Amino acid sequence: MGDGRGGGGGSQRPAWLQMYELVGKIGEGTYGLVFLARTKNRKGSIAIKKFKQSKEGDGVSPTAIREIMLLREITHENVVKLVNVHINHADMSLYLAFDYAEHDLYEIIRHHREQLNLAINPYTVKSLLWQLLNGLNYLHSNWIIHRDLKPSNILVMGEGEEHGIVKIADFGLARIYQAPLKPLYENGVVVTIWYRAPELLLGGKHYTSAVDMWAVGCIFAELITLKPLFQGVEVKATPNPFQFDQLDKIFKVLGHPTTEKWPTLANLPHWQTDQQNIQGRKYENPGLHNIVHLNQKSPAFDLLSKMLEYDPKKRITAAQALEHEYFRMEPLPGRNALVVTQPGEKIIAYPVRPVDTNTDFEGTATLQPSQPPSSGNGPGVAGQQMSQRGVPRQMQSMVGMPRVGPNASMAAYNAASQAGMANLNPANLPMQRGTGQQQLRRKDQGMGMQNQGYPQQKRR
Numbered sequence: 402m403g404d405g406r407g408g409g410g411g412s413q414r415p416a417w418l419q420m421y422e423l424v425g426k427i428g429e430g431t432y433g434l435v436f437l438a439r440t441k442n443r444k445g446s447i448a449i450k451k452f453k454q455s456k457e458g459d460g461v462s463p464t465a466i467r468e469i470m471l472l473r474e475i476t477h478e479n480v481v482k483l484v485n486v487h488i489n490h491a492d493m494s495l496y497l498a499f500d501y502a503e504h505d506l507y508e509i510i511r512h513h514r515e516q517l518n519l520a521i522n523p524y525t526v527k528s529l530l531w532q533l534l535n536g537l538n539y540l541h542s543n544w545i546i547h548r549d550l551k552p553s554n555i556l557v558m559g560e561g562e563e564h565g566i567v568k569i570a571d572f573g574l575a576r577i578y579q580a581p582l583k584p585l586y587e588n589g590v591v592v593t594i595w596y597r598a599p600e601l602l603l604g605g606k607h608y609t610s611a612v613d614m615w616a617v618g619c620i621f622a623e624l625i626t627l628k629p630l631f632q633g634v635e636v637k638a639t640p641n642p643f644q645f646d647q648l649d650k651i652f653k654v655l656g657h658p659t660t661e662k663w664p665t666l667a668n669l670p671h672w673q674t675d676q677q678n679i680q681g682r683k684y685e686n687p688g689l690h691n692i693v694h695l696n697q698k699s700p701a702f703d704l705l706s707k708m709l710e711y712d713p714k715k716r717i718t719a720a721q722a723l724e725h726e727y728f729r730m731e732p733l734p735g736r737n738a739l740v741v742t743q744p745g746e747k748i749i750a751y752p753v754r755p756v757d758t759n760t761d762f763e764g765t766a767t768l769q770p771s772q773p774p775s776s777g778n779g780p781g782v783a784g785q786q787m788s789q790r791g792v793p794r795q796m797q798s799m800v801g802m803p804r805v806g807p808n809a810s811m812a813a814y815n816a817a818s819q820a821g822m823a824n825l826n827p828a829n830l831p832m833q834r835g836t837g838q839q840q841l842r843r844k845d846q847g848m849g850m851q852n853q854g855y856p857q858q859k860r861r
């Protein structure tokens with residue numbers, strides 16, 4: 402954690418920040434801005450998330466600091482690493498530095514839908530999903546519920562040793578987001594509710610890790626169809642979780658939930674109070690399989706429907722999902738989700754993140770003129786103007802370049818992800834891809850929970 406005396410920019414930066422050159426802004430979320438910085442030798446990159454404080458806020462609460470310190474202990478190959486933390490006491494802003502990832506599912510899906518007009522290949526879909534579940538299983542095993550899983554915070558590493566590896570971002574931040582951190586409501590930030598579980602939409606207060614599994618189901622469907630599954634009208638950020646339009650979209654696809662199938666439904670506040678809209682309407686059920694165009698008997702459809710189970714108690718868990726038949730049949734998931742698997746298959750060059758090089762930590766001042774594109778593992782930065790979500794961004798300098806990623810073995814991947822497990826035997830793991838040697842690292846010792854409760858992978 403920084404000493405708290407440094408400013409956000411200039412000479413008063415904390416020591417760790419001085420190791421980096423700020424390149425510019427790469428994103429803006431509900432609670433703050435995300436910046437790209439790179440080490441002075443330009444080899445490594447980090448993403449720095451700056452959270453705003455409300456004017457009336459009296460600083461970052463001890464609870465938030467405790468939460469953040471816990472997040473620093475989280476170490477897993479499929480979870481983005483929090484590498485540093487700094488609180489600037491001058492303006493009570495909070496800086497969190499994470500490993501940088503070049504891609505995210507939002508952009509990957511959008512690239513397929515808008516640029517390629519081509520479905521994501523089944524190997525990539527399966528590998529992305531498996532890794533997402535693997536990271537989520539680790540978080541859930543450590544009692545961390547994400548609560549805001551969506552394609553933009555499921556990151557995928559760009560070229561380099563970790564090419565094509567999924568990293569879950571924004572985990573554990575939900576609790577830090579409470580006052581005094583300031584949501585950017587006034588700035589008109591729009592929040593997506595498309596991945597929000599029905600129990601939350603109906604006002605449930607005691608949510609569980611099942612809310613994340615609902616979001617994974619929505620994301621799985623979107624990876625297949627390239628379209629958000631339940632596209633309710635997005636709302637201006639509001640603390641009220643009840644969104645009728647979103648429920649309406651869900652009921653239209655999955656049919657009306659019933660208290661027979663979901664007994665605790667009757668206890669949910671909005672089920673009780675909004676009888677006219679929520680209980681009263683009749684919904685025809687067009688069937689999920691018609692929307693996602695999957696055979697109802699296929700393992701993929703079976704897994705998807707178990708993720709989109711209305712009753713959170715019956716919804717499949719991440720640990721169970723990892724054991725699902727879908728992951729045991731060809732194509733088997735792999736460590737590099739973006740690698741080509743079939744001879745003759747086209748290598749897809751996903752666009753790199755655009756960087757607004759005119760924005761510094763304060764969000765307004767001008768930085769140095771545009772940066773030259775970097776190479777290797779770093780992001781390609783060509784001084785492009787930032788694009789907003791939903792607005793197609795320009796194809797970047799690296800578009801068209803072939804991707805050559807390590808063709809690492811899945812066994813090594815599993816071992817790396819699950820090192821620390823008793824009786825680990827990569828030979829028992831089913832997913833073998835390629836021949837590349839992967840350095841095994843002890844990855845998930847975080848929070849002193851050395852895989853207690855972490856399921857053993859009983860693989861063929």
Ligand SMILES: Nc1ncnc2c1ncn2[C@@H]1O[C@H](COP(=O)(O)OP(=O)(O)OP(=O)(O)O)[C@@H](O)[C@H]1O
Binds near residue numbers: 505556
């Ligand atoms: N570690 C990272 N490396 C690279 N890009 C990142 C990283 N973390 C976040 N981003 C990107 O920064 C952008 C903003 O992220 P942020 O998490 O602030 O907002 P969001 O997820 O889009 O929305 P919200 O804050 O409402 O959840 C997104 O495009 C996200 O993919």
